[in-house]
Structures are given as structure tokens and as C-alpha cells.
Amino acid sequence: MSEIVDSRIRKILDSRGNDTIEVEIYTKYGRGVSAAPSGASKGATEVKDYPDGGIDQSIKAFKNEISKKIVGIESEDQEGFDRFLEDIDGTENFSSIGGNLAVALSLANACATADELGIPLFRYLGGLNVKMTTPLGNVVGGGKHAVNGTTIQEFLIASHADNVFDAIKTNALVHRRIKERASKELDIPVGMGDEKAWVLPFEDEKVISLVKEIADEVSDKSGLMIENGMDLAATNYFEKGHYVYRDRKLTREEQVDFVEGIVKDWGYTIIEDPFDENDFESFAELTKRVGDKAIVIGDDIYTTNYQRLKEGIEKMASNAILLKPNQVGTLTRLLRTWRLAKDNGMSTVVSHRSGETTDYFISHLAVAIGADYIKTGTVGGERIAKLNELVRIQEEMGGHE
Numbered sequence: 001m002s003e004i005v006d007s008r009i010r011k012i013l014d015s016r017g018n019d020t021i022e023v024e025i026y027t028k029y030g031r032g033v034s035a036a037p038s039g040a041s042k043g044a045t046e047v048k049d050y051p052d053g054g055i056d057q058s059i060k061a062f063k064n065e066i067s068k069k070i071v072g073i074e075s076e077d078q079e080g081f082d083r084f085l086e087d088i089d090g091t092e093n094f095s096s097i098g099g100n101l102a103v104a105l106s107l108a109n110a111c112a113t114a115d116e117l118g119i120p121l122f123r124y125l126g127g128l129n130v131k132m133t134t135p136l137g138n139v140v141g142g143g144k145h146a147v148n149g150t151t152i153q154e155f156l157i158a159s160h161a162d163n164v165f166d167a168i169k170t171n172a173l174v175h176r177r178i179k180e181r182a183s184k185e186l187d188i189p190v191g192m193g194d195e196k197a198w199v200l201p202f203e204d205e206k207v208i209s210l211v212k213e214i215a216d217e218v219s220d221k222s223g224l225m226i227e228n229g230m231d232l233a234a235t236n237y238f239e240k241g242h243y244v245y246r247d248r249k250l251t252r253e254e255q256v257d258f259v260e261g262i263v264k265d266w267g268y269t270i271i272e273d274p275f276d277e278n279d280f281e282s283f284a285e286l287t288k289r290v291g292d293k294a295i296v297i298g299d300d301i302y303t304t305n306y307q308r309l310k311e312g313i314e315k316m317a318s319n320a321i322l323l324k325p326n327q328v329g330t331l332t333r334l335l336r337t338w339r340l341a342k343d344n345g346m347s348t349v350v351s352h353r354s355g356e357t358t359d360y361f362i363s364h365l366a367v368a369i370g371a372d373y374i375k376t377g378t379v380g381g382e383r384i385a386k387l388n389e390l391v392r393i394q395e396e397m398g399g400h401e
């Protein structure tokens with residue numbers, strides 16, 4: 001038995017300096033802590049971060065409605081705990097208590113149970129069938145994550161190595177080389193965006209070329225395979241039927257052609273959110289054209305939501321999904337969506353948010369579910385916290401796989 005005996009809540013800061021929630025849950029012999037991140041580029045179908053009244057209203061709900069009622073709940077019954085959160089909220093999108101409070105409680109409960117049982121979190125979540133994931137990091141940022149950057153929100157790289165530390169270090173090396181090359185050309189210091197990716201005042205096509213060139217150079221020297229990718233976050237610049245870049249506007253059909261060229265002409269193999277979040281048809285057309293060469297990832301179109309993914313599968317919209325715990329509010333909801341994706345042969349990517357904390361739950365989650373990638377930046381304290389945890393997890397797993 002691992003009944004909950006106590007809980008606590010507090011405000012902490014996220015990586016953007018904004019208030020967020022951190023929760024602690026105690027069992028007789030276990031303690032779990034989790035903090036909620038926040039996104040800047042958000043899908044319309046995500047749960048609501050906070051109720052009317054903001055973070056203080058969520059804290060009030062915890063103190064008045066939740067903290068006493070969870071005492072005595074069996075923490076090992078994760079589904080039951082998460083149903084309790086849904087029942088006490090009474091809405092589909094956690095608009096009464098706030099999705100950030102819900103997810104912090106849900107993940108803290110899982111952490112407390114693992115601690116109670118005396119096993120690593122990734123083992124508690126995944127059992128013996130776990131697999132080290134591949135770190136996927138953004139090296140150039142624009143869109144809603146930066147000012148005066150590219151229209152495309154993230155340029156990504158993923159280094160593959162048996163030793164996850166080698167992959168992390170190689171991603172960071174690509175990140176460093178981009179700064180060196182850009183600083184030399186611009187003759188001014190280069191700044192960073194929310195996720196510690198470089199903000200470059202270049203056209204998108206130039207950055208597509210630059211990142212690919214540097215990744216290839218580092219790959220040749222390191223001997224590691226490095227994939228190139230991008231998160232277009234295209235909903236953010238879809239206006240009146242067109243995708244509005246700095247220098248041109250593209251129709252839906254032209255956007256499909258443009259992204260197809262990024263895969264076929266430039267060799268990019270990871271494509272996230274290339275279209276508006278409701279354009280299942282364009283997603284399906286691109287996946288039909290390049291699905292044998294690249295993974296087409298849905299984030300804003302799915303928001304880790306089971307019903308949205310079900311619709312995407314029916315329409316053959318993509319061959320991969322991004323998974324973010326705070327998009328749906330509970331671990332149970334995320335795992336239900338993950339199972340649907342895996343049952344239908346989709347690739348999975350566990351992801352951070354732009355406003356992060358040093359919480360590293362997603363590192364354990366990615367390994368536990370055997371995610372193909374974990375998207376969590378390349379440098380920066382709140383990103384490194386998750387990457388370094390992967391190194392510890394691999395050591396706990398028994399070394400390199």
C-alpha cells in the first residue's frame with residue numbers, strides 16, 4: 001500500500017521568469033515533486049493552463065478542494081488518481097482547477113509512487129521494456145520563441161550514438177558551430193531565444209542551408225549520423241488562407257510543395273507542424289509524398305489529445321506525434337494517446353515546452369515508453385537538466401545499448 005499522506009504546493013519561476021506551480025506529494029515512504037512548464041506556441045485544443053483568476057486561483061483550488069481529499073488515495077492507482085482530478089475539476093479542459101495544477105499533481109503522484117517502491121521512475125513507468133531515446137534539439141529559433149528571427153520556429157538536429165552523452169555533446173557542438181559561423185558573418189554577437197537556440201536575422205532558406213551544412217560537417221568529423229529537422233509551427237503565420245513568410249505568401253498547395261522540397265532537396269528528415277492546426281488534408285498530402293523519407297510530426301494538430309489523434313489516423317494525416325504532458329493535464333491521458341499512436345505504427349516524440357523548469361520527468365517518460373526522440377533543446381540549465389538525466393538513466397539501465 002502506498003497511500004498519500006500529505007501534499008504541498010508553491011510558486012516557482014520558469015525559464016522565462018514567469019510564475020508556475022510546483023507540487024509535492026508524500027506517501028509513507030515516498031516523495032514526488034513536479035513542476036508545470038508553459039508553452040508560447042500552443043494548440044487551440046490544449047487544456048487551459050489556469051482557471052479564471054490565474055495561478056492564484058489554482059493554488060486556492062488545491063488548498064480548498066484537493067489537498068485534504070487526496071489524503072488516503074492509493075498513489076499506485078495512477079488512473080484512479082487522475083480520474084479524481086478530472087472529477088473534481090468537472091470540465092474536459094481543466095478550466096476549473098487549471099491544467100498546470102492537474103499535470104503537476106499527476107506527475108508528482110507517479111514520482112512519489114516510484115520513490116515509495118524504491119525503483120527508478122523510468123522503470124516504474126515502463127517496466128523492463130524500456131529503450132534509450134534520441135535527443136532532438138533546436139539550434140536556431142524564430143517564430144513565437146524569438147524576436148526578429150526566422151518565420152520557421154525551430155531548426156532541429158538529432159545526433160545518433162550508442163552513448164547518449166555523445167549524442168548530447170554532438171548536438172551542442174552543432175549549436176556552437178552555428179554561433180561561430182553566424183557571428184563571423186554578422187560581425188555582431190548572436191542572441192538566444194526562449195529555448196536557448198540562436199536567433200538569426202536571415203531568411204528561412206538561408207538558415208535551412210546553414211544548419212544542414214554545419215550538421216554535415218560535424219557529422220563527418222564525429223562519425224555520428226546527424227538528422228536535420230524543423231518545427232514550422234505554421235499555425236502561427238497562417239493568415240487568410242496563406243502562409244505568410246517575410247518575403248512571400250504561400251497558398252496551402254505551395255506550402256505543401258515548399259516543405260516537400262525541404263525533405264527531398266535538403267535532406268531534412270524531421271518535419272513538425274508544417275500546416276495550420278486544422279488542416280488535416282495538407283498534413284495527409286505531405287505524409288503521402290514524403291512519409292517514406294521523413295517523419296511528419298503533429299503537435300498543434302493533435303495536442304496529445306486522443307480524439308484529435310484518432311481523427312488524424314483516420315485521415316492518414318501524419319506518421320508521428322509529439323507528446324507533452326501539460327497539453328492534456330494527466331499522465332493517464334498522455335499514455336492513452338501514446339498507446340493509440342503506437343498501435344497504429346506512428347513514431348513518437350516526447351517534448352519540453354518553451355517555458356521550462358528543471359523538472360526532468362519527461363526524460364524518464366521518453367525512456368519508459370521507448371519514444372523515438374526527446375525534444376528538449378541543446379543547451380541551457382532547464383534543458384541540460386533533462387539531457388543530463390538521460391545520461392544517468394542510461395547508466396542505471398546498464399550502460400550503452
